[in-house]
Amino acid sequence: MSDYIKDAIITGVWETLIMTFFASLFSYAVGLPLGVVLYSTSKGRLLENRAVNAVIGTIVNITRSLPFLILLVLLIPFTRAIVGKSIGTTAAIVPLTIGAIPIVARMVEASLSEVQPGIIEASTSMGASPVYTILHFVIPEAMPSLLQGGAINVATVLGYSAMAGVIGGGGLGAIALQYGYYRYDKPVLWTTVTLLIIMVMLIQELGIQLSKKHRKT
Amino acid sequence: MEKVFELTNVYKTYKNDGREFEALKDVSLYVNEGEIFGIIGMSGAGKSTLVRTLNRLEEVSSGTISFYGKDLASLAPRELREVRHSISMIFQGFNLLNQRTVIQNVEQSLRIIGTPRSARRQKARQMLEVVGLLEKQNEYPARLSGGQKQRVAIARALAADPKVLLCDEATSALDPKITAEILDLLKRINEERKLTIIIITHEMAVVEKICDRVAIIDEGTLAEIGDVKEVFSNPKSKAAKKLVFPSNPFEMSEPDGKVVRLVFDGTQSSVPFIANLVEKTGIKVNILSANTKSVGGIGYGQMIVELPKDESSRQTAVNFFKDGGLSVTEVN
Numbered sequence: 001m002s003d004y005i006k007d008a009i010i011t012g013v014w015e016t017l018i019m020t021f022f023a024s025l026f027s028y029a030v031g032l033p034l035g036v037v038l039y040s041t042s043k044g045r046l047l048e049n050r051a052v053n054a055v056i057g058t059i060v061n062i063t064r065s066l067p068f069l070i071l072l073v074l075l076i077p078f079t080r081a082i083v084g085k086s087i088g089t090t091a092a093i094v095p096l097t098i099g100a101i102p103i104v105a106r107m108v109e110a111s112l113s114e115v116q117p118g119i120i121e122a123s124t125s126m127g128a129s130p131v132y133t134i135l136h137f138v139i140p141e142a143m144p145s146l147l148q149g150g151a152i153n154v155a156t157v158l159g160y161s162a163m164a165g166v167i168g169g170g171g172l173g174a175i176a177l178q179y180g181y182y183r184y185d186k187p188v189l190w191t192t193v194t195l196l197i198i199m200v201m202l203i204q205e206l207g208i209q210l211s212k213k214h215r216k217t
Numbered sequence: 218m219e220k221v222f223e224l225t226n227v228y229k230t231y232k233n234d235g236r237e238f239e240a241l242k243d244v245s246l247y248v249n250e251g252e253i254f255g256i257i258g259m260s261g262a263g264k265s266t267l268v269r270t271l272n273r274l275e276e277v278s279s280g281t282i283s284f285y286g287k288d289l290a291s292l293a294p295r296e297l298r299e300v301r302h303s304i305s306m307i308f309q310g311f312n313l314l315n316q317r318t319v320i321q322n323v324e325q326s327l328r329i330i331g332t333p334r335s336a337r338r339q340k341a342r343q344m345l346e347v348v349g350l351l352e353k354q355n356e357y358p359a360r361l362s363g364g365q366k367q368r369v370a371i372a373r374a375l376a377a378d379p380k381v382l383l384c385d386e387a388t389s390a391l392d393p394k395i396t397a398e399i400l401d402l403l404k405r406i407n408e409e410r411k412l413t414i415i416i417i418t419h420e421m422a423v424v425e426k427i428c429d430r431v432a433i434i435d436e437g438t439l440a441e442i443g444d445v446k447e448v449f450s451n452p453k454s455k456a457a458k459k460l461v462f463p464s465n466p467f468e469m470s471e472p473d474g475k476v477v478r479l480v481f482d483g484t485q486s487s488v489p490f491i492a493n494l495v496e497k498t499g500i501k502v503n504i505l506s507a508n509t510k511s512v513g514g515i516g517y518g519q520m521i522v523e524l525p526k527d528e529s530s531r532q533t534a535v536n537f538f539k540d541g542g543l544s545v546t547e548v549n
């Protein structure tokens with residue numbers, strides 16, 4: 001492998017990390033509150049609200065059921081409107097974020113739903129408001145599960161970021177495509193694939209350790 | 218005496234996808250300030266439903282519940298939360314936050330009422346001292362035994378200085394020794410803090426040990442209510458009899474024999490009545506079941522005996538018991 005390609009791979013790793021980090025961050029900034037709302041407004045929960053739940057639920061389901069590649073293409077005009085261009089690492093963060101939001105929201109909802117109803121009953125019986133109960137009882141109790149889900153989500157975003165390479169998003173995905181697919185350079189292809197796998201595994205492991213450290217049961 | 222709770226013609230119907238279930242039917246009762254009030258009944262009788270209407274975790278379908286004279290149903294959400302600060306609750310499953318330390322759990326009830334941080338810590342420590350768990354303040358609940366978890370839950374429930382403590386099967390997950398310790402603790406708190414306690418249980422022993430008055434709930438209705446000693450020594454309703462004499466324990470030696478129940482309070486229970494009867498009259502009775510219990514600090518006992526066949530010795534025996542101050546009632 002030439003130094004030129006090595007440099008390209010190192011840049012690719014860096015770009016992948018940047019995309020994954022910011023897309024995860026932004027998707028949680030939106031997906032976490034959405035997940036909390038989905039949870040709290042569903043049937044039998046503290047802030048049950050059919051209309052809100054149905055509207056958000058439907059949007060989330062539609063976005064989630066679109067194949068990510070299609071979403072990437074569909075979002076090109078939107079991306080251009082936001083970051084001024086549709087190619088490059090920064091531009092890729094936009095569709096990655098949009099694609100990850102519904103996944104994060106459903107994951108958060110599932111984690112919160114695992115919390116024992118008795119905890120909510122205890123809080124309510126102490127005179128806590130529904131919002132207080134969600135913030136100070138439900139979310140802390142769900143934290144280990146939220147962290148575990150977080151690791152899975154970040155790994156998913158990392159996988160998607162490789163796909164973003166297809167439309168010029170940069171990162172390891174772009175390198176794999178350019179050298180591995182168009183030029184059929186097998187060593188480069190395998191190196192990038194291995195690096196991607198290692199990164200996913202590291203993130204998963206980090207999540208598991210973090211969750212373990214937090215889980216007191 | 219001031220009434221903490223007063224229930225008038227309370228009905229509760231659960232509606233689940235078209236199907237209805239009447240869990241409470243026309244329940245009227247009151248709870249006096251400072252007493253330990255027991256609610257006992259078989260599983261599914263409606264005890265939890267009843268206690269959950271007291272802090273409006275469950276809404277009644279009709280009837281009224283007042284708390285210190287104030288109609289609970291009339292309270293707006295904010296007022297209800299205010300009132301709930303005075304009505305604490307502990308549960309069979311403890312319901313502690315597993316991801317928070319013992320002291321953080323106790324502090325929760327104080328955070329909810331807005332106690333400042335330093336006062337919160339101090340009060341929480343004080344409460345852990347009361348339940349004897351101060352040295353565990355930095356542990357997580359997972360490291361505690363069931364009895365210790367319930368003590369933490371009690372500390373949490375009492376930290377905000379409530380007027381009433383509701384206990385829904387609070388000792389049902391605990392073994393008898395730990396149950397006794399928790400009940401002793403509740404009794405002590407009742408006396409020291411003048412705290413009104415309402416205890417839900419399916420176990421007679423729990424009511425006998427600490428309750429002043431008891432209500433027996435049977436299939437959603439109030440079957441019987443009164444002083445524990447009275448209700449348990451002389452149960453009138455079918456449900457009460459079933460509780461006091463579980464699974465009809467006596468089998469007669471004669472199919473047409475006559476069975477009576479002898480009830481005697483603590484002063485007489487030590488007297489060997491049956492032996493005296495044989496000694497003085499030569500009449501033998503067949504003891505079918507016997508137990509003595511301590512109720513509210515006063516010992517009492519009861520015995521189910523089968524009387525002899527012939528009428529005159531039967532009468533002699535009954536007179537002998539009655540002269541000794543026992544209450545004699547026919548069972549069959």
Ligand SMILES: Nc1ncnc2c1ncn2[C@@H]1O[C@H](COP(=O)(O)OP(=O)(O)O)[C@@H](O)[C@H]1O
Pocket residue numbers: 231232233238240258259260261262263264265266267
């Ligand atoms: N949310 C509910 N929906 C429908 N039925 C219920 C509900 N909660 C309790 N029940 C029914 O009401 C009856 C009384 O329940 P509960 O008050 O929990 O009894 P207990 O505490 O005496 O065991 C039971 O038959 C139970 O199945």
Ligand SMILES: [Mg+2]
Pocket residue numbers: 264265266386
């Ligand atoms: Mg129950």
